[in-house]
Amino acid sequence: xxxxxxxxxxxxxxxxxxxxxxxxxxxxxxxxxxxxxxxxxxxxxxxxxxxxxxxxxxxxxxxxxxxxxxxxxxxxxxxxxxxxxxxxxxxxxxxxxxxxxxxxxxxxxxxxxxxxxxxxxxxxxxxxxxxxxxxxxxxxxxxxxxxxxxxxxxxxxxxxxxxxxxxxxxxxxxxxxxxxxxxxxxxxxxxxxxxxxxxxxxxxxxxxxxxxxxxxxxxxxxxxxxxxxxxxxxxxxxxxxxxxxxxxxxxxxxxxxxxxxxxxxxxxxxxxxxxxxxxxxxxxxxxxx
Amino acid sequence: xxxxxxxxxxxxxxxxxxxxxxxxxxxxxxxxxxxxxxxxxxxxxxxxxxxxxxxxxxxxxxxxxxxxxxxxxxxxxxxxxxxxxxxxxxxxxxxxxxxxxxxxxxxxxxxxxxxxxxxxxxxxxxxxxxxxxxxxxxxxxxxxxxxxxxxxxxxxxxxxxxxxxxxxxxxxxxxxxxxxxxxxxxxxxxxxxxxxxxxxxxxxxxxxxxxxxxxxxxxxxxxxxxxxxxxxxxxxxxxxxxxxxxxxxxxxxxxxxxxxxxxxxxxxxxxxxxxxxxxxxxxxxxxxxxxxxxxxxxxxxxx
Amino acid sequence: xxxxxxxxxxxxxxxxxxxxxxxxxxxxxxxxxxxxxxxxxxxxxxxxxxxxxxxxxxxxxxxxxxxxxxxxxxxxxxxxxxxxxxxxxxxxxxxxxxxxxxxxxxxxxxxxxxxxxxxxxxxxxxxxxxxxxxxxxxxxxxxxxxxxxxxxxxxxxxxxxxxxxxxxxxxxxxxxxxxxxxxxxxxxxxxxxxxxxxxxxxxxxxxxxxxxxxxxxxxxxxxxxxxxxxxxxxxxxxxxxxxxxxxxxxxxxxxxxxxxxxxxxxxxxxxxxxxx
Numbered sequence: 001x002x003x004x005x006x007x008x009x010x011x012x013x014x015x016x017x018x019x020x021x022x023x024x025x026x027x028x029x030x031x032x033x034x035x036x037x038x039x040x041x042x043x044x045x046x047x048x049x050x051x052x053x054x055x056x057x058x059x060x061x062x063x064x065x066x067x068x069x070x071x072x073x074x075x076x077x078x079x080x081x082x083x084x085x086x087x088x089x090x091x092x093x094x095x096x097x098x099x100x101x102x103x104x105x106x107x108x109x110x111x112x113x114x115x116x117x118x119x120x121x122x123x124x125x126x127x128x129x130x131x132x133x134x135x136x137x138x139x140x141x142x143x144x145x146x147x148x149x150x151x152x153x154x155x156x157x158x159x160x161x162x163x164x165x166x167x168x169x170x171x172x173x174x175x176x177x178x179x180x181x182x183x184x185x186x187x188x189x190x191x192x193x194x195x196x197x198x199x200x201x202x203x204x205x206x207x208x209x210x211x212x213x214x215x216x217x218x219x220x221x222x223x224x225x226x227x228x229x230x231x232x233x234x235x236x237x238x239x240x241x242x243x244x245x246x247x248x249x250x251x252x253x254x255x256x257x258x259x260x261x262x263x264x265x266x267x268x269x270x271x272x273x274x275x276x277x278x279x280x281x282x283x284x285x286x287x288x289x
Numbered sequence: 290x291x292x293x294x295x296x297x298x299x300x301x302x303x304x305x306x307x308x309x310x311x312x313x314x315x316x317x318x319x320x321x322x323x324x325x326x327x328x329x330x331x332x333x334x335x336x337x338x339x340x341x342x343x344x345x346x347x348x349x350x351x352x353x354x355x356x357x358x359x360x361x362x363x364x365x366x367x368x369x370x371x372x373x374x375x376x377x378x379x380x381x382x383x384x385x386x387x388x389x390x391x392x393x394x395x396x397x398x399x400x401x402x403x404x405x406x407x408x409x410x411x412x413x414x415x416x417x418x419x420x421x422x423x424x425x426x427x428x429x430x431x432x433x434x435x436x437x438x439x440x441x442x443x444x445x446x447x448x449x450x451x452x453x454x455x456x457x458x459x460x461x462x463x464x465x466x467x468x469x470x471x472x473x474x475x476x477x478x479x480x481x482x483x484x485x486x487x488x489x490x491x492x493x494x495x496x497x498x499x500x501x502x503x504x505x506x507x508x509x510x511x512x513x514x515x516x517x518x519x520x521x522x523x524x525x526x527x528x529x530x531x532x533x534x535x536x537x538x539x540x541x542x543x544x545x546x547x548x549x550x551x552x553x554x555x556x557x558x559x560x561x562x563x564x565x566x567x568x569x570x571x572x573x574x575x576x577x578x579x580x581x582x583x584x585x586x587x588x589x590x591x592x
Numbered sequence: 593x594x595x596x597x598x599x600x601x602x603x604x605x606x607x608x609x610x611x612x613x614x615x616x617x618x619x620x621x622x623x624x625x626x627x628x629x630x631x632x633x634x635x636x637x638x639x640x641x642x643x644x645x646x647x648x649x650x651x652x653x654x655x656x657x658x659x660x661x662x663x664x665x666x667x668x669x670x671x672x673x674x675x676x677x678x679x680x681x682x683x684x685x686x687x688x689x690x691x692x693x694x695x696x697x698x699x700x701x702x703x704x705x706x707x708x709x710x711x712x713x714x715x716x717x718x719x720x721x722x723x724x725x726x727x728x729x730x731x732x733x734x735x736x737x738x739x740x741x742x743x744x745x746x747x748x749x750x751x752x753x754x755x756x757x758x759x760x761x762x763x764x765x766x767x768x769x770x771x772x773x774x775x776x777x778x779x780x781x782x783x784x785x786x787x788x789x790x791x792x793x794x795x796x797x798x799x800x801x802x803x804x805x806x807x808x809x810x811x812x813x814x815x816x817x818x819x820x821x822x823x824x825x826x827x828x829x830x831x832x833x834x835x836x837x838x839x840x841x842x843x844x845x846x847x848x849x850x851x852x853x854x855x856x857x858x859x860x861x862x863x864x865x866x867x868x
Contacts, residue, residue: 310692314686314687320679321701321739324713324742334719386609386613399614402617406844409844413824416824418620432638463616520706520709524711524712527821531825545715563716571708577703
């Protein structure tokens with residue numbers, strides 16, 4: 001499902017949080033909304049979801065404006081930063097909740113919920129209580145629950161921020177693989193530049209309520225259109241990846257790296273602002289996404 | 290055309306979002322309006338406005354009569370005295386009890402028994418128990434009695450109708466100390482657990498950390514409870530009726546006496562007395578409002 | 593070292609204070625219980641000379657409308673606590689989750705019954721209810737009790753709702769649940785502890801109302817408190833004590849039932865502490 005944002009404006013308490021922002025997410029794509037905290041990214045997601053009413057502009061799904069529709073009629077599902085699992089239900093009932101909302105019979109609900117739990121590597125967790133889960137497990141249940149809603153689009157609001165680093169990597173891989181399996185249009189909000197680069201087909205950089213740049217991750221990396229975009233990739237740790245046939249790749253990110261030997265490599269940002277790829281001697285093993 | 294209907298839909302949604310809180314607040318607001326209506330009708334009656342009797346003129350006569358009443362000063366003084374003493378005892382005792390429960394890290398059952406049970410008990414029943422114990426024929430008076438005394442009437446010791454009203458104060462203390470403690474203990478336990486420990490880490494003595502950290506943070510809740518107790522004890526009927534002396538009567542008892550007078554015009558008189566009672570309570574309401582403000586600011590900074 | 597001893601001393605003092613409080617509570621209620629079973633207890637005996645169930649028999653006999661008044665009290669208590677809790681919960685939602693003009697005034701208005709004495713309200717509202725046709729009726733009494741319980745319900749629910757906000761509701765909406773489904777499957781269950789506390793508080797407040805019920809019900813609506821009061825004011829102490837014991841047993845039972853439900857429904861350890 002194609003998502004189009006057209007000249008969105010949001011004013012709250014006299015402050016213009018989002019001003020004339022618009023971009024398009026092609027059907028089936030994985031798009032990230034990137035930017036510093038407080039830039040209005042979550043607000044934008046809220047507008048797409050139907051949780052917030054915008055003060056101007058329009059949101060279109062597959063060409064049809066959905067502005068009149070309340071959140072539960074839009075066919076989108078969201079995974080929040082704090083998981084928001086229903087504490088009074090078991091894990092299985094949580095995942096089955098969207099199915100129940102659509103009137104699916106009990107047996108079919110439980111079966112499908114079990115399937116989704118297996119897909120997020122939590123097979124057999126259906127009867128557990130929500131309070132018993134760790135942070136990472138909760139987010140995986142939240143993912144399973146959102147996908148069980150068979151949404152036309154999946155919205156993720158900084159879903160990995162509450163997790164520790166090692167867990168974050170595993171979760172990213174999971175989200176990527178689910179995206180590949182289901183093909184659902186996905187829109188993710190994040191403040192982690194590397195995350196956006198590595199996971200997305202399209203990145204929209206939001207700065208102070210406006211769109212600084214939108215395009216493929218490699219474009220934002222190599223040809224930043226604004227200083228804020230350039231800065232957000234600089235100073236970060238070097239990016240580990242693999243070079244094959246003259247291209248450095250990590251996840252969805254593909255950067256041309258002519259003349260660099262095949263094998264493990266590191267992408268760094270130089271002080272001058274340009275990007276360089278260096279092959280790693282002796283090959284430190286690392287997982288490539 | 291599609292754009293127009295989308296605009297329309299957007300506007301409709303925005304209107305619904307704007308109106309939602311008013312719709313939600315409606316039931317409670319309706320109750321509050323009925324309450325205000327009742328109070329206003331009463332206040333107007335105090336000013337001589339009783340349409341059902343054809344009296345529509347605003348007058349201060351009834352207030353003048355009420356204030357000029359020979360026993361008025363005694364009554365309001367008595368009410369103020371009882372209320373002030375009871376709420377002061379409730380505040381001090383309540384905070385002390387809350388401190389005790391916090392310090393000994395009381396288990397739930399202990400907290401329940403010492404706080405919830407008194408809160409559940411009707412004031413009239415506490416008055417009854419006080420009479421059982423301390424009236425002329427009560428248990429304590431039997432314990433202290435002069436063996437030669439032949440009947441209860443000869444016993445010198447009785448709480449019922451005692452002009453000092455100590456029985457009334459005892460009832461309020463029994464009921465309201467746990468109430469103040471209840472309002473304060475949750476915050477106190479939370480604060481003492483977090484900030485109190487921090488203070489202890491930085492070298493403060495338990496007493497210092499209590500007085501300079503815990504107490505100020507619990508103060509708004511305690512003051513709010515104090516104000517509620519003060520207003521309640523000032524305007525309450527049952528206990529003063531059961532244990533109070535024939536003279537002076539508290540204001541509410543006086544007011545009800547006039548209220549029951551077969552001459553309906555006496556209602557205005559009673560309502561004037563009620564108006565005075567309300568005036569005093571309005572002052573306490575102002576204090577409550579300020580304390581609530583302070584607490585809200587505290588909440589904001591604590592996040 | 594001195595500090596540790598100091599802390600030990602203060603803990604001991606704390607224990608003594610709490611023990612004293614418990615003793616006072618037990619003695620007070622114990623005396624009432626003893627009197628309720630006392631048949632003859634003339635002065636200056638320190639213990640009843642004869643025990644009997646006379647008090648209880650009279651309470652429940654036809655002459656004293658013990659059963660009907662108890663049933664009426666329970667019914668009115670249930671109804672008024674429900675009204676107050678629903679109003680308080682909806683109002684709490686408005687206060688905590690929306691920005692709107694008049695929020696401050698509304699909050700203050702719901703707290704007014706706390707601050708304006710019940711006697712003033714009772715005497716004033718009697719006339720108002722006569723005009724509205726609610727005087728001397730059960731619905732009128734229910735309404736009056738609900739008004740008195742509103743501040744408690746409101747304060748409690750505001751605390752609860754503020755802690756939760758609309759987080760879970762938003763999540764439910766975005767999983768396809770409509771307004772009604774969200775309300776019954778997500779909102780109410782997640783607010784259950786607060787709702788239960790408000791309901792039990794409202795019930796107990798309603799049962800304890802004497803003066804208000806007398807004025808608004810005009811003596812025609814005879815609740816348990818109304819049946820009990822004349823005996824407490826004078827007259828047979830044994831019967832008054834019997835009424836008192838029954839009252840305490842009923843309210844304690846209701847309270848315990850609510851607490852048990854609360855414990856079963858509390859999935860957070862914190863909740864149990866919050867709703868004490």
